[in-house]
Amino acid sequence: MSKKKIVVCDHIHQKGIELLEKEKDIELVNAADIPKGEPLYETVSDADVVITRSSTDVDEPFLNAAKKLKAIVRAGVGVDNVDIEGCSRRGIIVMNVPTANTIAAVELTIAHMLGCMRAFPYAHNQLKLERIWKRENWIGNELKGKKLGIIGFGNIGSRVGVRALAFGMDVIAYDPYISPSKATDLGVKYTTNFDDILACDVITIHTPKTKETINMIDREEIAKMKDGVVLINCARGGLYNEDALYDGLKSGKIKFAGIDVFAKEPATDNKLLELDNVTVTPHLGANTVESQERIATQAATQAIEAARGVSYPNALNLPIKEDEIPPFVKPYLELTQKIGFLAAQVNKGAIKSIKVFAEGEIGDFLKSLTTFAVVGALKESLGEAINYVNAEFVAKERDISISYEKKSNISGYKNKIAVKLTTDKDVIEIGGTIFEENVQRIVEINNFALDVEPKGKMIFFRNTDVPGVIGDVGMILAKNNINIADFRLGRDEHGQALAVIIVDDDVDKKTISELAALKACISVHYAVI
Structure with missing residues (x-):
């Protein structure tokens, strides 16, 4: 052999x-x-x-x-x-x-937390390097009785929470993608209001690095924090906006920060190193024996x-070998994952169930389609942590029901797939098909018939079907310097309309809030594929 x-x-x-x-x-x-x-x-x-x-x-x-x-x-x-x-x-x-490296990252987070509260690195340097004995310079704070806000309550965040409770801290978690019981069963409070986190004495972040979490803590969020807040980041560089963090530390709004990760590494010339109220380490999250x-x-x-060839644990991709599946299947797998990802962005919340429907020959590949749908739906919250091998396990761990069903071909399409995503907030079902030359299209969203390419920056705007709405939407986007690339509209029999607006520019929270304030607006969401 x-x-x-x-x-x-x-x-x-x-x-x-x-x-x-x-x-x-x-x-x-x-x-x-x-x-x-x-x-x-x-x-x-x-x-x-x-x-x-x-x-x-x-x-x-x-x-x-x-x-x-x-x-x-x-x-x-x-x-x-x-x-x-x-x-x-x-x-x-x-x-x-x-x-x-889970435990190593958890313990480093606690080390930074303690270092910030007691200024250990600076007290150490003054005594050891400068040989100065001035105890009065280093009056710190205790963790006991302080409120800790944890952003992201997965493997690492949850373990940080348990250890913080042992210090006597009041712990509150924010993670819209978990069931509240995941926190409350551990004795940790759970919130869906991000401002509750911003009101904490100490804040630590433990999320993947995704488009949603980059610069998650920026100037606006820091302005809402209490004076003297302590911030910790041992997760991913870029989750805190470093310019805003620098200014907050320099002004004293942020009392101390413990940082292990930076937006650009090696970070030997990062301006945060200039400050004397920062504890820093060179990305040591996994550095234990x-x-x-x-x-x-x-x-x-x-x-x-x-x-x-026995197994492929923690696989991050799934190779598609052309000689093992019919050529028409691969684009449907890609489309199903995109739809799952899109559904999770539009219907944010703790996912309760994911169901995949298929019509036509593609229905013979429902199990594979479902795996791709689950990866897409969970990618919004888990980023690179979700893959084709662990998808069903992670879903089961989060009490997410996974199912699929082959339906009679009554839609008029040769093949059609749909993903129904149920969260604690809402239900959304998105259907799609593949046209000639592997052209992917979304053809239905919650019974609204549309024709949308699943690509780019997309605003989903549902409204009462009254005159002037399209003009109002266009004016708000124009005012915010957002160019419309495509505008697709669907209407139902109940006096409602759904517009999917493809735009060239990023859409911020302010613009979404202005759209939501329109009298005719029922709901508005922003998603990027």
Whole structure:
């Protein structure tokens, strides 16, 4: 039996190397010290699986060289250095190791919290480096009795909450994509009002980095916070607007900030480093011996399973091999995922159920369609944490009901799919089809017949069907310098209309609020695909 070749491109903990070495059907090449570029390309040319960290760019030259590659394991969470789309086109499975550093990130968050409250780094430096003993300079604050606001209550945020409770803190969580019981069962208060978080003494953020969460804390949010607030970010750079954070710290509005991650790294010239009320670390969330060992052993195990073709844990993509499915299926899979993603943006809230319907031949692939729908719907809240392998598990963990149904072909389309998304707020059902030359179209939204390409920046505006609405909407968009690229309208038998407006420019909260204030408006939502 020929051995499967696994190449380790970057340094990982020795325990991972040892796991790979002891497998008799695996040929291990430890290429961590081989120069990047051509020497490494030559090494991976006949690899079945590679393990990488952040030092190796899995880009087009790398992929062109690795002609036999079946899978990539990113030993860590972030996959910014991996061309996932390029891998998918080549049928290469991309996996990461998303939970191995959970405890390390949780404890670093607590460390920053304590560091900020007691100014430990500065007291340490004054005594050790300057040899000055001035206790009166370092009057801190206790965590006990302070209100902690947690933004994002997943694996890390929830564990931070439990530990904060042990310090005697009053903990409140904001996460519109979970059931409130996920927080309240742990003794943590739950809120749907973001202003409740902004009123806290200490605020920590634990969300993925998505279009919704970038600059989630900006000048407007900081202005609403209490004077002397403490902010923590050990999640992703860019969740706090760094210019606004700098100004808030300099003015004293923010008493202290604990920052492990930056919008641009390495952050050796970041202006936040100039301030004396910031504790900073160089992206150390996963940097513990225990975490590094878990990352290495989990990455090695995943690589072995992938090399043998046994399983692909934490796969971030799903390779579509043209010879295994009819050609017409792939665009429907893509369309179903887009519709799920769109539905979750329009119908924000804790998802209760996802149901997929299909008419025509495409109905024979309902299970695969449903997986894509679930990934799309959960991607809005989980970002890169959701994938085609863990989708159903994550849905079950969140008490989301998943189902599908093949229906009689009565719509007039040769094939049609629809995703029905139910949250604690509302229900939305979006249907679509594929026309000639793989043209994707949304053809129905909650019984409103439309013809919309699922692409770009989209405003969904539902209103009572009265004269002048289109003009009013156009005037508000024009006033806010937003150009309309396309305007699609559907009407029903109950005196209502639904417009899907494709625009060229970003739409801010102010514009949405102005549209919502129109007398005829029933609901308005903004989504981007």
